[in-house]
Amino acid sequence: TDKIWASSADSHVLEPLDLWKRALPAALAERAPWTVRDDNRETVYVDGQVMRRDPISFSDAMRPPGAEDVSARLQDLDEQGVWAEVVFPSRGLWISNMSDAELSRECARAWNDWCAADFASASARLLPSAIVSALDVADAVSELGRAKELGFQHVYLPTTPPAGMPYNNEIWEPLWAAAAEAGMALSFHVGTGASPVVARGPGGAVINYVETTMPGQRVVTHLVASGALDRHPDLRIVIAEGGCSWIPALADRMDEGYRQHDMFVRPKLSRLPSEIIFRQVYTSFQHDRSAVPTVEALGYDKVMWGSDYPHLEGTFPNTQKVLHELFDGVDQAVIDRITEGTMRELFDLPERIPA
Ligand SMILES: CC(C)(COP(=O)(O)O)[C@@H](O)C(=O)NCCC(=O)NCCSC(=O)[C@]1(C)CCC[C@@]2(C)[C@@H]3[C@@H]4C[C@@H]5C[C@]3(C[C@]5(C)O4)[C@H](O)C[C@@H]21
Numbered sequence: 001t002d003k004i005w006a007s008s009a010d011s012h013v014l015e016p017l018d019l020w021k022r023a024l025p026a027a028l029a030e031r032a033p034w035t036v037r038d039d040n041r042e043t044v045y046v047d048g049q050v051m052r053r054d055p056i057s058f059s060d061a062m063r064p065p066g067a068e069d070v071s072a073r074l075q076d077l078d079e080q081g082v083w084a085e086v087v088f089p090s091r092g093l094w095i096s097n098m099s100d101a102e103l104s105r106e107c108a109r110a111w112n113d114w115c116a117a118d119f120a121s122a123s124a125r126l127l128p129s130a131i132v133s134a135l136d137v138a139d140a141v142s143e144l145g146r147a148k149e150l151g152f153q154h155v156y157l158p159t160t161p162p163a164g165m166p167y168n169n170e171i172w173e174p175l176w177a178a179a180a181e182a183g184m185a186l187s188f189h190v191g192t193g194a195s196p197v198v199a200r201g202p203g204g205a206v207i208n209y210v211e212t213t214m215p216g217q218r219v220v221t222h223l224v225a226s227g228a229l230d231r232h233p234d235l236r237i238v239i240a241e242g243g244c245s246w247i248p249a250l251a252d253r254m255d256e257g258y259r260q261h262d263m264f265v266r267p268k269l270s271r272l273p274s275e276i277i278f279r280q281v282y283t284s285f286q287h288d289r290s291a292v293p294t295v296e297a298l299g300y301d302k303v304m305w306g307s308d309y310p311h312l313e314g315t316f317p318n319t320q321k322v323l324h325e326l327f328d329g330v331d332q333a334v335i336d337r338i339t340e341g342t343m344r345e346l347f348d349l350p351e352r353i354p355a
């Protein structure tokens, strides 16, 4: 069977463990994300707190050489049939769990400098998100501007915002305006900003896997119903790794609420929630059988496939098998859209070199 080439809207880079120790003064570095491995588990510390404990088998399953070594990554991309890829942090995602604005700002800045210098510089096929502080909107606005100068095309924010800072709150307006003005997309990756382990015991793993998509849905309800996306028609957001097929259903529910509860609705929007969503909200999936039918039958086409390399939730090392299962027999225009066309609406991708 022939190779299907796709670009991926979701992957991760594993940063050097000592990234912040090398970049920050000791007083801050010692509070930056850190992991300790004993013989059967890896513990993540952030600002003196235990954030997470994973069995070594889980941590190691996400660490092929390409996770950390960019030339190995590019070889994996070629072998798997992935042209360009959006790249999210790994250790850097823990910045979203901090409660200290200075620490968050300085760790984000150091991550962005490392990423621009040592990772993105390796190939135009790599489209990393920059990190901005979620704790202080002014810090986020200035780091977004710096990230644009460093060549980033989007910034990452957690799906669960800090306590007291819900995404419908006006405090965020300067960041929405700055992102729209700068032409930077805002990428929200599921499972971030709060512990994604919300259930334990029987069925816990599957319950948590589904629950992790809910905060991603709340990002959409909050940014659409509050008028943030309506006020900034050029602002695009991405909900990464949460699937795509829930978008039309969410849009229906929001339209119904907007119409049937009109007497309570504020602000009034210039467009229906569904119109805003279908135009400005992009999503990514890895395996969903419901993704192609969503584009074909429900008319929502801001749908992007993601490899989630090198995570277990992704398609590596069986990307071609997954792409054939998803796309064999599908209309070529739909394939083109989901495997790269939609991403090209959001980001500048290098032209493909014929394989
Ligand atoms: C085994 C249980 C049920 C505990 O039950 P028990 O006490 O033994 O009865 C529980 O620990 C569990 O469900 N463990 C499975 C793994 C997990 O944490 N699932 C959360 C939902 S999935 C998720 O949140 C994704 C989106 C996908 C998996 C990797 C994920 C956790 C990654 C991993 C871990 C950490 C969080 C992170 C970025 C990070 C650096 O890599 C994302 O923020 C988020 C992400």
Ligand SMILES: [Mn+2]
Binding pocket: 010, 011, 012, 088, 189, 240, 241, 308, 311
């Ligand atoms: Mn991911």
